[in-house]
Amino acid sequence: MEALPRETIVDVLESRLREDILAGRHPAGSYLPPERQLADGYGVTRTTLKHAFGRLVQAGLLETRHGVGTKVRDYARLGGADLLPMLVRHDAKWVREIFEVRRSVGALIAERAAARATSKQHAELRRLLDAVREAVGADAVQLADVEVHRALARATGNRVYVLLTNTLFNAYLPVRAALSGPFTDPETAHRRLAPVVEAVASGDGRKAHAAADAYLRVTEKIMLEGLA
Template sequence: MEALPRETTVDVLEKRLREDILAGHHPAGSMLPPERELADRFGVNRTTLKHAFGRLVHSGLLETRHGVGTRVRDFLRLGGADLLPMLVRHSPDWIGEIFEVRRSIGALIAERAAARATAAQIAELRALMTAVGDADGGEDVQLADAEVHRALARATGNRVYVLLTNTLFNAYLPVRAALVEPFLDARAAHDRLAPVVEAVAAGDEEAARVAAGAYLSATERIMLEGLAASRERRDGAQ
């Protein structure tokens, strides 16, 4: 078996600093203590600290200015949706807010797809639906289901919907295994999603919007129940 990568000192330090920032120990807009002080506090050299800072700058949590220092960035005011996977890793509470966006955007995407899908796109959607029903195992069904939603976004003809769909799926990645419950039964997953695709294929915008809303609400409930059960098992094992 391939050996799992080990955490480096930079990895550990980045994680500690990130958790401190997201937990509010270093508020938005505040300056971090001087590098020498932080290096002494964590027992690392300044080169290691600079590498960790560089990663946090890249992720949008810090900003540095030569001769001024390192400031905590106001990511809620200045950040983008690319921060969501990191925020979900820090706190699964973000999932509820992601699901709220998922419901509204997903229903709108289905409605737009019903109005704009081409014959080729409808054929693709039906082929992808077959793949959902034929998939083996929860993870494979989950991934096949995701491809249907990506195809629905493409069928709108609006590339921003495609990027938003990708962003929401990326946000699930840190807790994806705990959200697999709706996909354990491939046939049930297929039948749950099929009304959305059929309404899109029929060009019925209202039916597509309603079907998508029902699908998204049902899967959200199942996923949140699975996530809660996963937390209970984890807490019980500690």
């Protein structure tokens, strides 16, 4: 068995600070108290505090100005989609909003893929679809399903769609285990997804858009029920 990673004091402090920022206890645009005061308040050393600050600066929640102090960034105005996994961990309600975007982007990707996919990409999509039916266990089925969607994005010929697809999947990664409902039966998962692949392979953009929208609505409903 693989040993579980141990949480360090920096991990704990980073988590506490992150939660305090996202919960509004340190409001956007405000400056944090002086380092010595803040370190005493959390019961840590200033060195530990600096390490935690460094991580939160990298995460886009803080900005430090020499001689001025450490400011809480307005992540809602300045942040990017890379913050989504952290926000989902803080509040699972973000998942509903992610799924709304997933639905509209996913349907558009299928439509574009129908217009642009090559015969080689059609064959890849069918092979990956078969892998959904052959996977063992809900986790493996879910991951196989993800690969079909990545391939659909690649088939559009637009790399931004690929990155958007990766971003949306990464966004709900922190709660993925609770979203396995649509993937518990490989045959059913395959049957739900097959119309999307076949519509894309037929080259009918309107049909592909409708099939993807239907698939994403059904799986979203099941996943949100599991999350609740």
